[in-house]
Amino acid sequence: MGGDAVRVDTIVAAATPPGRGAVAVVRVSGPDALPFTCALVPVWRSQGTGPSARRATLALLRDPHHDAALDRGLITFFPGPASYTGEDLVEIGVHGSPLLVELLVEALVGLGARRAAHGEFTRRAYLNGKLDLIRAEGVADLIEADSEAAHQVAVHQVEGGLSHRLNEIRSQLLEVEALVMHHVDFPDEDDPPVPLSRILEAAQRVERRLEALLASAPEGELLREGASVVLAGRPNAGKSSLYNALLGEERAIVTAEAGTTRDALEARLSIGGFPFRLVDTAGLRTQARGIERYGIEVAERYLGGADVILLCLSASWSWGEEEEEFLRRWGRNTPLVRVRTQVDTVGAQQVPDWVVEPGTGPVASVSVRTGEGLGQLRGILKDLAFRGIAAKDPAAPVLTRRRQREAVARARDLILGFQGALAGGIPAEAAILDVREAEGALGELVGSVVTDDVLDQVFRRFCIGK
Amino acid sequence: MMANFDVIVVGGGHAGVEAASAASRLGCRTLLITPDLERVGQMSCNPAIGGVAKGVVAREVDALGGVMGRATDASRIHFKMLNVSRGPAVWGPRAQCDRGLYTRAVRRILDEHQGLELLQGVVSGLLVQEGRVQGVTTRAGEVLGAGRVVVTAGTFLRGRIHRGSAEGIGAGREGEPASVELARALEELGLEVGRFKTGTPPRVDGRTVQYDRLERQDGDPEDYRFSAYVREELPPQRPCWITWTGSELKEVVQENLLRSAVYGGELAGKGPRYCPSIEDKIVRFPENPRHQVFLEPEGLHTHEIYLNGLSTSLPPEVQRTFIAGIPGLEQARVTRLGYAIEYDYFPPHQLRHTLEVRGIGGLYFAGQINGTTGYEEAAGQGIVAGFNAGLAAQGRGPFVLERDEAYLGVLVDDLVTKGVDEPYRLFTSRAEFRLLLRQDNAVERLGPMALDLGVLSESQSGELGAEMARRQAVREWLRKSRLAPDTVNPVLVELGSSPVSGPISARELVARPEVPVGALAGISPDAPDLTGDSAAAVAVHVRYGGYVERERARAAKLRKEARFKLGEELPYEAFLTLSWEARVKLDRIKPDHLAQASRIPGVSPADLQNLILEVRRWRGGGSQRKEAREKESSSSTLPVPRLP
């Protein structure tokens, strides 16, 4: 990206996804957005008029080069700087035909517009001061969100919740610096010097706020990626059946034969408004060979990255050495739910010992036949993966990206370094360097101090037209 | 036309003195012209040099071979190191001086200069031809030629003194006429003019002060010296005294507020926030029951006392009334009344980093004319302008200090890059590399530069070499020494520091906050002298742990940025990817490089990004650029509809 992306030329792209639909919208932004649009409308071109600002106007569009009619379009002109990009921006709504959209874009390119690169509209908005980096990231998240919770977090981020919190912390850091520097510069004034304890307290306050933000990061990142839930267990335990039941459609093949599933299957789903990635795997057994062995390796890779593991065991089977082995290997670091499957095949009174054994995590009893226990299992999943966020004020800021987490962690470490330095007898006016660097780390995060790398990293995640 | 001098310096205040000294030490034929030769280097306000940050500047000026440090040493009658309760990076040496001794020392030092002529006279005009300065004219009708002119007119440009709400009196300072012609001449060159104000407090007869009611403050007993090169004879010290204003003064000031020049609306110029008048303090901090007043002796042979903290523009009778309400001053007789002074300054964004005025070759500005306050700030600019004027006269390259090299670098860069919106004073907080810019290492930082410039006398150069060698010896020893536990432990125990179990380097010991380097004196036969200032200066580095190194690393990063050159030829108005504000500011300030651009208020990080791209593209070849232009103009032939 880099050079071309910020040249002030006029850019164009479809703002709606490719494919057929009721309507499609083409966006044009840049100094020539208006003249290019007017050139497509014969009446405006001949009379030297154009659309009113911020009002949708219906007009017949023609490609001036091929002199061919395109469609009747709904044109809205947003003069800069009060537009999304901060430049003159035109949105042209036409019928949702991929061919028509392509012809329209081509006509604009013929007039001198350039096809926009990934995320270029939002990048321009950022460069023109319409958004900070965090809010721009929120825009990307908002577009990608496929669960209510992820959507909520993204909306608050776009609205500036996280930016606001980060800027608050930045000004607290500047206050700490001011506390340190004030008496250095004015030793003779009426007020006595600020005691070290007050400076430390202020630093600790900042540290606590940074910690609180950091605590939101693991779940915040899960919100974007979806929590990975891996189904495991012996062959024929009913994993694929449960997979289908949770998704609500027949995605995986189910047979009465053991060893049906050979490869891992992955699908996204939303449970209680939270995003999940559900993974069905090959049944685990110790004496596996050939392709089955390979399937187990794949399963183990998924288990290694799982956020929650569902260890499935038919209600009619007893807990064996395999399950114990599995618990030892995977149950240590990852939340694990023991799932009794096929409970419709056994009597309600037949509850095995392992279910009541305390201290080994939640147990769910389900039947895909009767639907029994599926709701409970969903509740357990939501709780295990998103307990922190679900309990939180939905408007509380959340870190949703590694970039954010790393910058906040760096700021936190620097503040800890500052406190340690003061305790170790380093003079405050030297140690304050840590505070200033912490402020710089957060500034870079919000985008008031940036390098081109950071920018590219952020904007690469956008698709065209956003 | 006649070029009688290489450099003419207009004005004999602190800036003028250093500029004249600097230019003549380069070997230039230099003229200093000032209205009253008896008042060269006059302290028009507080008779004190130094303080936090300012003290470092005084030492930097000295390290460059300047006048201020020596004159201060030769006249100081009360010395205090400020901020000793903090780390040594922010120590601020401050000296009260005998006003008369100071000016006499300045005159004596100037008279030592070869090739420097002094002339009493009032400059009334500048000779400028085709954008280059040619010389000056005087009120007496003389025409003096020079290719470089440094103007250091202080508060004299259309100066007006105010005391009470009556219309002020034209004056450069109490008892001296203002300079109206020169102000007009400069304005006619098309320069932007602004107006600032500053103030001075009343003085009283010390014989009428009841000292037994005051708190006494003695100077530090050590013989601190500002000058690294020349050992002037130090006069004896005198105590200062502290008293506090109370509710009585508060009432008097509040009742008469509208009679003050400032609050009565007579005075429009902007004053410094950090050097508030007593009226300002009462208005802005009404909850503060009392304010400190320092009684500072004006000299060894005068009874006059300067009332630091009572700067005011109230009418005479009000000043007298509120003074009589201050403990210890009930009977005090006023010798001089306080006043506010309003004067012209030329917003310094019109200057280059050499302090040369943009667009007028050979004309330099230094001191209060650039919107600064303070003797040290003035002297610092004076030496920078003097060197640059002299170097340019000799066809040599400019002398520009970076922000990580000296407070002088911070000062000049702040002025030129950020401009001023109130009288500018240096603070520690203005320097982002304050751990590097200390009073104790000024000579190490700037001495070698002075040597390169060739502005140190033989004996000064010798002193510099010896000092650098002393420090190097201490540095080496600290690093290499291995001290046995039985030799160091007794010392450590005495200092309340934990004993060691194995051999240890002196460096590690000095890193402990509770172990001053001097305490290790005599601990090892091969140790250099550890008791003096040289050793203490080296130890400061160790004391700050890795922080000094981290600052150095940051400075290096800044320098890398500084290598991305901008330049005066860039057409900022055509860089449409920049915000409007950034285009205007960049065009006005014309930064030399990216790092400077990044310090301009109103230029955002996004603007900087785009600036790099624009400059690369602009430099990428004129032909491409022309094509782009043509393309732009062809696209604008499309009908541009009028908006309803």
Ligand SMILES: Nc1nc2c(ncn2[C@@H]2O[C@H](COP(=O)(O)OP(=O)(O)OP(=O)(O)O)[C@@H](O)[C@H]2O)c(=O)[nH]1
């Ligand atoms: N009655 C009843 N049968 C079930 C239930 N769940 C699964 N089954 C049956 O159990 C058998 C195995 O089911 P799968 O879902 O293929 O089992 P799996 O664990 O995926 O097996 P592999 O892929 O071979 O490892 C099939 O015949 C299912 O119809 C249930 O809840 N009730």
Ligand SMILES: [Mg+2]
């Ligand atoms: Mg299966």
